[in-house]
Amino acid sequence: MERLFAILGIIAFMAAGNWIGRRRGVDCDTAAWRALLAGLVAARAGFVAQNWHAFAIEPATILYVWQGGFSPLPGLVTAAIVLGVSLRRSRALAPLTLVFAGCVAVTSGATAAALASAQRPLPQGIVLQSLDSGKSLLDDRRGKPFVVNLWATWCPPCQREMPMMVAEAAHSAVPILLVNQGEDADNVRAWLDSKRLETAHVHLDRDLRIAAATGSAGLPATLFIDSKGVIRALHVGEISRAALLAGLRDLK
Numbered sequence: 716m717e718r719l720f721a722i723l724g725i726i727a728f729m730a731a732g733n734w735i736g737r738r739r740g741v742d743c744d745t746a747a748w749r750a751l752l753a754g755l756v757a758a759r760a761g762f763v764a765q766n767w768h769a770f771a772i773e774p775a776t777i778l779y780v781w782q783g784g785f786s787p788l789p790g791l792v793t794a795a796i797v798l799g800v801s802l803r804r805s806r807a808l809a810p811l812t813l814v815f816a817g818c819v820a821v822t823s824g825a826t827a828a829a830l831a832s833a834q835r836p837l838p839q840g841i842v843l844q845s846l847d848s849g850k851s852l853l854d855d856r857r858g859k860p861f862v863v864n865l866w867a868t869w870c871p872p873c874q875r876e877m878p879m880m881v882a883e884a885a886h887s888a889v890p891i892l893l894v895n896q897g898e899d900a901d902n903v904r905a906w907l908d909s910k911r912l913e914t915a916h917v918h919l920d921r922d923l924r925i926a927a928a929t930g931s932a933g934l935p936a937t938l939f940i941d942s943k944g945v946i947r948a949l950h951v952g953e954i955s956r957a958a959l960l961a962g963l964r965d966l967k
Contacts, residue, residue, distance in 0.1 A: 716829040718783070724822035725751060731814040739807045746801035747811070750794040758790025766957035773956065782955040791819060830948070837944045838928035843892070843918040846900045851918075853925075857944040860966035861890040862959075865926055865936040868898060868906040872953035873935040877912060879956050884916040889963050893917045896926055896934060939966055 729747055736743030762784045763770050763777055770777050798815060802808040841853040853863075864880055866873035877893070884891035893916050895903050900919060907914050925931075929938060932951055939948040939962045948962055 716833070717826045720822050720825045720829065724818045728815060728818045731818075732811055735807050735810050735814070739805075739810075741805050741807050743802070743805075743807050743811055746798055746805075746807075749801055750798040750815075753797040754790040754794030755785070757793035758785035758787060761786030761789030762957065766961055769955070769957040769960050776955055776957070779955060782953055782958060783950075784955055784958050784961075787823075833946075833949060835929075835946050837938075837940055837946055838924070841920070841924050841928070843894060843920060844900070845918055846904050846914050848900070854944075856890070856892075856940075858942055859890075860939075860941050861892065862887075862963065862966075863892045863894055863925065863938040863940065865894055865896050865920075865931060865934055865938070867896050867934055868903060870934045874910075876935060876953050878910070880959075881912045881916070883956065883959060885913060887963065889966055891916060894920050894925060896920055897923050937962070939963075941966055 729744075729751070732743040732747035759777075759780060765786060766784075776782070795812075795815065798811065799808065802811060837853065837857075839854055843851050843853055845851070866877060866880075868874070880891065880893055884893060895917065898919070899921070903917065903919065904914060907917065920926075925938075926934075926936070929936075929946065929949065931938075931949065935951075935953060937950040937954050937959065938946050939950075941947050947966065950958065950962070
């Protein structure tokens with residue numbers, strides 16, 4: 716939802732810039748596009764800088780913007796500066812600045828409300844099965860923060876992120892549970908063995924109870940759960956190492 720709100724805010728700002736430019740008889744489109752592109756680059760650069768230790772392992776992932784990962788503050792400040800410089804002698808500066816501030820305020824408020832409404836208690840009574848047939852109650856994890864990653868062997872994005880998830884789960888101070896959705900132990904073990912991936916943190920949810928209870932719309936999905944058992948954030952889709960580590964930091 717936060718990405719949707721950001722896109723809608725950008726569309727509103729660009730449309731308003733075009734309208735103001737036509738009313739004032741000046742070219743606002745060029746300034747608006749410069750501000751937008753500079754803001755996006757700065758937001759991405761800010762996120763990369765904050766999580767450089769993760770990107771240093773896989774520098775190519777800096778370009779994987781579809782995985783998310785933008786820092787709003789550097790982007791907004793840069794966009795405002797570029798907008799001001801581009802229109803410093805224009806009659807459109809004041810109204811377009813007001814539109815920019817309004818779009819930021821509305822988008823930020825809608826995003827905060829959406830994120831707050833998405834936080835919900837982790838459902839109780841969910842039993843996980845390990846690959847060796849052992850069982851554990853997810854409720855037993857309450858009291859400390861942890862992460863649950865929902866995945867399946869047939870899911871291409873899950874396949875791409877699984878080596879990274881396994882590696883991070885092996886040494887993360889915050890437990891990361893890799894919970895397969897709907898498959899049996901033999902199939903999961905065979906796939907992990909074929910990829911030479913460790914199985915220590917892999918669990919099974921044969922009845923898809925976690926996905927159904929949390930309303931996850933697809934796979935993979937990563938749930939960040941605090942010490943009170945509340946789902947603080949839900950990332951649907953392939954997650955980058957940087958986004959995973961940023962989510963882990965927010966739980967501490």
